[in-house]
Amino acid sequence: MSLFTAFLNTLLLSFFELIYLVGILVAVGMVIGVIERYSNRYLIKAFGPRGLYLTAWIGTPIHEIGHLIQCFIWGHRVTRVKLLQFGHPNGVLGYVEHQYNKNSIY
Known part of the structure; x- marks a missing residue:
């Protein structure tokens, strides 16, 4: 394996690991946002606008x-x-x- 190929493989692996890390954080943030929206909606429905x-x-x-x-x-x-x-x-x-x-x- 040449030095250039090893460098490209390392670069590619680092890129995918970064995407996995950021992707998981973004996905969790989106799920929390959806849960927040539903909980706010139910609070307002149950207790009125001041329910929050x-x-x-x-x-x-x-x-x-x-x-x-x-x-x-x-x-x-x-x-x-x-x-x-x-x-x-x-x-x-x-x-x-x-x-x-x-x-x-x-």
Whole structure:
């Protein structure tokens, strides 16, 4: 086997492994998206438009705390945090505003 053929085989194998990895992640994400859509639809059907708040009151703060922790890990300066809010015109339930630290390598 020539060096060129070995290089091509390695390149091809790496490409297919990358496609498998990314493909699995995309497929799982799509399945989770479909499940989310159905669960939201059933919550709204059972409890009305405010039915989503039943899960948002615990899920949104946990999600935003995850963002907050990442900001501290990567050295970002946190300027504002809202763990849970209702009635925002854009439907935003929570957020973490931060600024990038220019001295950080990340």
